[in-house]
Amino acid sequence: MLKKRLSYEKQKSWIGFAFISPWVIGFIFLFARPLIKSLVYTFHKLQIQPNGLILEFAGFENYRYAFTEDPVFIRLLVESIGNILYQVPLILVFSLFVAVILNQKFRGRFLARGVFFLPVIIASGVIINILRGDTLSAEILSGERVSFLFEVTAFEQMLIQAGLREDLVLFFTSLTNQIFELSWKSGIQILVFLAGLQTIPGSLYEASAMEGATPWETFWKVTFPMISPMIILNLVYSIIDNFSDYTNQVLRLINQHSQNLNMAYSATLAWIYFIVVFVIVGIVYAIVNRHVFYNVE
């Protein structure tokens, strides 16, 4: 009896492996092998010939160039890290806030959800880029502001004249200017939070209401800990999403180099960039993960 059971387990493990085997093949040949090749490229100079690539060993030349001579790379890299440091927390707060609202029961909530997931559908790099570039060029051409996202310049002037500190005003107006961008980047995050909120058992809320907790307390004592695994998921996702965004300047630089057939150098930049992303994600994950409350499965 025991023997038969064991053999079934073994059989099952083989079947399990069969289930994931398509991915294993794909991973090895269409992901791992190209990844290793591109790492090899970074130590070479590449020449493209009709029948393939010719590699010429160059040691750390590509890396040296990237760090010491390239006029823009380091600046763009630092800029995009800086962007992430303040954008990701904002995205998280915004999307959690929206998800909590959308999770409440009110009329038209399905419609509202439909609208909020819209960015997931049309936030493709090309289209959003054309839209952004478009409003900008329209402004330049016509010499005055065309129907704009958030017309805060007049308001800005007003606040400054009212005697508020200029840097403070500029900080807040730059925040409001980014509402558009933030809300467009938050589609998936809202979705993830909403799905997480749905899984919190109602009994917890009932119990806290019985104990006389205010909504504010309920949020911090019940919702927040229960949703914390989703927060870390969203945190990692937002960082990666921000780094792999079509509008990201570093990626544009990398694409530009590869279009100019600077293959080896493009691969080098991509690798440096990837390692930076990896380290940042790792650090953030390590710090935040300690405070996450995992419900025992």
Place this chain on the structure above:
Amino acid sequence: MAELIKTGITKLLNGVAPNINAYKIEKETRKIGWSICRGILLFCMSFVLLYPLIYMISVAFRPQEQIFDPTVIWVPKSLTWDNIITAYKLMEYPAALKHTAILGIVSSILQVISCAVVGYGFARFKFKGKSLLFAMVIFTIIVPPQTVIIPLYMEYRFFDFFGLGRLIGLLRGEDLTANLLNTVWAFYLPAIFGVGIRSGLFIYMFRQFFRGMPVELEDAAYVDGCGPVRTFIKVMVPNAAPVFLTVFLFSLVWYWNDYFFTSMFSNQFTVSTVLTSRQVIDVGTSQREFSIAHQQAGCLLAIMPVLTLYIFLQKYFTESIERTGIVG
């Protein structure tokens, strides 16, 4: 304002039930106040999100001379189909649409199937090195595609059938390779083998979903004489309809909007790549301002099919979140 509402409600409630206590009134007031705030907030944010769409529609149907007319903000003085027609011609819309649709739909169906199978494998079976392999799945999500794009290009240019071509090469003296560039296989192949656009994320989603399904279902199927494969097809798949729908929608949208891979591996234009590479902007006219309307019209044409699909599926999509809490 709040005071006014409060007294109003007090009067109202006193009319209905004079003995109602102050606590309840307070609570009601808060509730109404909050729902008003929520309404305003949601309305404002919806506007921000719908803004590009409204802008697109507004400009696309506007006659050229009204684009920089400061008196026209949202609603044009007259409507025209000219921009749409011009964009339609410049984009060679029917051909681009057909290509995009075939590529997107086939790839995403293949991707959904392969990711479901792999996700189930990770969710329900125990085998050696499982956690390491799953870490690799997460790894594929993190690595930016730019890192592997060039070697991948070479891989498709001299595709050796997963090493089999080389093996044959050892026997014949000449490697057997095929050029997959500019064919649909450069998209179908990664989709089949679970490394298509954002496949890692989808595998993760399927795994989370299947892990949440009760084990009893499978045990019952096993007792009734189903093998693992039949259990998967007959028991798990029918129950996973919402997650299949969600993943399919995501996958289709990402293939539809993809710019990076399509411009790299294919010489045929899709509706996304045609927008930038054919320069809808400057063909036909040298004046920049003419372009804006054409470009907006082009964008509208490009997203129209997915947008329509989304409007129809939206109900199932948002409701499925309510019912299952699938994503993540």
